[in-house]
Amino acid sequence: xxxxxxxKPGRTAEPPREPRPRRLAAIVAGDISGYSRLMQIDEEGTHxxxxxxxxxxxxxxxxxxxxxxxxxxxxxxxxxxxxPVEAVRCSIVIQQNLVGRNTSLxxxxxxxxxxxxxxxxxxxxxDDVYGDGVNIATRLEGIAYPGQVYISGGIYEQIKHKLxxxxxxxxxxxxxxxxxxxxxxxxxxxxxxxxENRKRREGILIVFLSLALLIIGAGxxxxxxxxxxxxxxxxxxxxxxxxEVPKAPTAAPAQQQATPRPGPSPxxxxxAPLPQSASPAAPQPNTQPAPSVRExxxxxxxxxxxxxxSNDDVSEKPVHQVTIKPFAIxxxxxxxxxxxxxxxxxxxxxxAAGKDDAPVTNVSWSxxxxxxxxxxxxxxxxxxxxxxxxxEYAARGGTQTKYWWGDQFQPGMASCKNCSDIPSTDxxxxxxxxxxxxxxxxxxxxxxxxxxxxxxxxxxxxxxxDGSAWVENECPSHVIRSGSWKNDSRSARSSYRDGxxxxxxxxxHGFRVASSPRER
Amino acid sequence: MKxxxxxxxxxxxxxxxxxxxxxxxxxxxxxxxxxxxxxxGTTIKGGFWCRFGLRNMGVTHAGDNYPNSGHHHLLIDVxxxxxxxxxxxxxxxxxxxxxxxxxxxxxxxxGKHTLQLLLGDxxxxxxxxxxxxxxxxxxxx
Numbered sequence: 001x002x003x004x005x006x007x008k009p010g011r012t013a014e015p016p017r018e019p020r021p022r023r024l025a026a027i028v029a030g031d032i033s034g035y036s037r038l039m040q041i042d043e044e045g046t047h048x049x050x051x052x053x054x055x056x057x058x059x060x061x062x063x064x065x066x067x068x069x070x071x072x073x074x075x076x077x078x079x080x081x082x083x084p085v086e087a088v089r090c091s092i093v094i095q096q097n098l099v100g101r102n103t104s105l106x107x108x109x110x111x112x113x114x115x116x117x118x119x120x121x122x123x124x125x126x127d128d129v130y131g132d133g134v135n136i137a138t139r140l141e142g143i144a145y146p147g148q149v150y151i152s153g154g155i156y157e158q159i160k161h162k163l164x165x166x167x168x169x170x171x172x173x174x175x176x177x178x179x180x181x182x183x184x185x186x187x188x189x190x191x192x193x194x195x196e197n198r199k200r201r202e203g204i205l206i207v208f209l210s211l212a213l214l215i216i217g218a219g220x221x222x223x224x225x226x227x228x229x230x231x232x233x234x235x236x237x238x239x240x241x242x243x244e245v246p247k248a249p250t251a252a253p254a255q256q257q258a259t260p261r262p263g264p265s266p267x268x269x270x271x272a273p274l275p276q277s278a279s280p281a282a283p284q285p286n287t288q289p290a291p292s293v294r295e296x297x298x299x300x301x302x303x304x305x306x307x308x309x310s311n312d313d314v315s316e317k318p319v320h321q322v323t324i325k326p327f328a329i330x331x332x333x334x335x336x337x338x339x340x341x342x343x344x345x346x347x348x349x350x351x352a353a354g355k356d357d358a359p360v361t362n363v364s365w366s367x368x369x370x371x372x373x374x375x376x377x378x379x380x381x382x383x384x385x386x387x388x389x390x391x392e393y394a395a396r397g398g399t400q401t402k403y404w405w406g407d408q409f410q411p412g413m414a415s416c417k418n419c420s421d422i423p424s425t426d427x428x429x430x431x432x433x434x435x436x437x438x439x440x441x442x443x444x445x446x447x448x449x450x451x452x453x454x455x456x457x458x459x460x461x462x463x464x465x466d467g468s469a470w471v472e473n474e475c476p477s478h479v480i481r482s483g484s485w486k487n488d489s490r491s492a493r494s495s496y497r498d499g500x501x502x503x504x505x506x507x508x509h510g511f512r513v514a515s516s517p518r519e520r
Numbered sequence: 521m522k523x524x525x526x527x528x529x530x531x532x533x534x535x536x537x538x539x540x541x542x543x544x545x546x547x548x549x550x551x552x553x554x555x556x557x558x559x560x561g562t563t564i565k566g567g568f569w570c571r572f573g574l575r576n577m578g579v580t581h582a583g584d585n586y587p588n589s590g591h592h593h594l595l596i597d598v599x600x601x602x603x604x605x606x607x608x609x610x611x612x613x614x615x616x617x618x619x620x621x622x623x624x625x626x627x628x629x630x631g632k633h634t635l636q637l638l639l640g641d642x643x644x645x646x647x648x649x650x651x652x653x654x655x656x657x658x659x660x661x
Contacts, residue, residue: 504582504618
């Protein structure tokens with residue numbers, strides 16, 4: 001990396017001995033989609049905003065990830081990195097930052113970058129890079145959708161085990177003026193990309209459904225006309241029901257197709273070539289349904305290293321690197337229905353009131369422990385409470401921002417106090433009401449406070465770095481995470497933490513379960 | 521019709537004690553909640569033990585529904601008056617002592633802070649009228 005940086009001053013200072021040094025580099029090419037349209041709407045404003053984005057987001061992002069900005073063009077930039085991981089990470093950070101910047105603006109004013117990343121042997125000169133590798137990066141950027149990062153097969157091979165996010169294989173693509181087809185992958189780190197995907201699918205589904213309905217309607221009409229004798233009873237049923245039908249099927253398949261995609265896909269897809277982590281984590285969640293008990297739906301996560309904590313609150317300091325082993329975590333907090341199965345078995349202390357699909361609340365840490373103990377015993381699976389480090393890793397969903405969608409709070413992403421137009425209620429919103437994070441997990445931030453296995457410590461001084469629970473015997477208070485629908489948006493941050501008395505119930509406290517892969 | 525009315529009336533009557541239980545329990549008139557330490561205006565260096573005093577009522581574990589008893593909450597820099605229809609919030613400025621604690625180690629950033637005690641009932645609701653202490657100001661150096 002130092003080498004890359006030194007090239008520029010080095011070359012300008014002394015006369016070049018070997019004029020064109022070649023090197024292998026990860027090339028990041030980005031450009032703004034619809035730049036000329038934006039310039040047409042507001043030339044000066046757009047120019048200023050683009051410059052500001054370059055200054056505030058792109059340049060610092062590249063430096064932070066040990067890269068070098070080679071050049072900026074009117075609407076784009078080219079940067080090189082020694083490390084493919086850093087290159088992709090930087091691209092994701094840039095895209096995520098831009099999502100945050102765009103949210104406050106009307107859609108037609110959005111500045112969205114398309115980014116392509118390729119690994120190639122390039123010729124580096126003081127203020128430009130040349131080579132096939134650069135051209136491919138530019139072409140990848142050209143075929144990327146706004147707000148997305150496309151990477152080449154070469155990059156993918158380097159980062160697939162190292163960067164926790166989803167990759168969607170788009171197959172071999174022929175790109176302009178390049179002879180061999182390029183294998184292309186789409187990086188799926190941020191929710192907005194997924195949403196768009198979902199919207200598109202939803203759109204297609206709606207079109208198909210309305211087509212189907214039209215055909216049914218036409219058929220019914222024809223039937224009515226033909227059988228004009230006894231129309232009333234037969235016709236009224238099929239005609240009235242289609243009005244009801246469309247909603248359910250559009251919503252259900254669209255969600256099923258789109259929502260599981262962010263979460264499950266990163267883990268299994270990435271983990272697949274990595275037998276050690278994939279096999280133990282994956283099999284347990286759904287394959288063996290216990291006969292009697294409804295188990296919480298689990299999402300297996302591959303684990304990895306991440307920076308835990310933040311500088312936003314004394315309790316979240318110091319930020320420290322933690323390595324998480326593979327584990328699985330409940331897709332949502334434990335529901336009233338799931339809890340009441342335990343209560344009905346006399347293994348949990350009380351029957352919970354409220355809607356079946358609402359998260360169970362008013363549980364103490366000891367109550368939560370009773371539930372996981374019962375669940376582990378009845379299913380013979382290693383269910384437990386998550387550790388604080390596991391929770392934060394899962395909540396971040398591969399991001400390092402304040403919230404899993406960026407640094408800025410966005411209404412409608414988390415259930416918290418004064419966070420949306422929905423008035424505050426006595427019960428938390430039902431499970432699955434809001435958007436899942438990039439790992440496909442619901443209510444990781446807001447919703448209900450969630451009990452952790454860890455004892456409460458006022459900060460992270462002395463905290464374990466292996467993802468294990470930080471416990472002593474008989475601690476009087478335990479960690480709660482996530483904040484609740486009664487707390488403000490600050491507590492919906494991924495790194496937010498608090499403690500509460502172990503044996504005391506409180507109306508906003510719930511929990512979710514975790515499990516470790518089976519020992520072999 | 522009359523039958524229906526009677527059922528409705530009895531249902532309402534049956535619900536009343538539950539509602540009364542849930543919130544707004546009344547406390548003895550002479551109940552007094554106060555800071556044993558620190559006193560109003562104290563300047564403190566670093567962390568301190570805050571000690572809670574309660575007269576003419578008992579301190580109990582949250583969830584225990586004994587008459588004339590409750591548990592402590594310490595409100596730090598809170599300006600809103602307690603809302604008797606909601607459980608006392610739980611966040612960094614509303615500390616709960618539901619295990620029946622009568623003292624706590626408090627660490628605050630340097631500067632002036634207000635402290636106030638608020639007694640909660642079994643379900644974390646304030647009493648009606650609320651049993652609160654005087655709001656004191658301390659300076660942390």
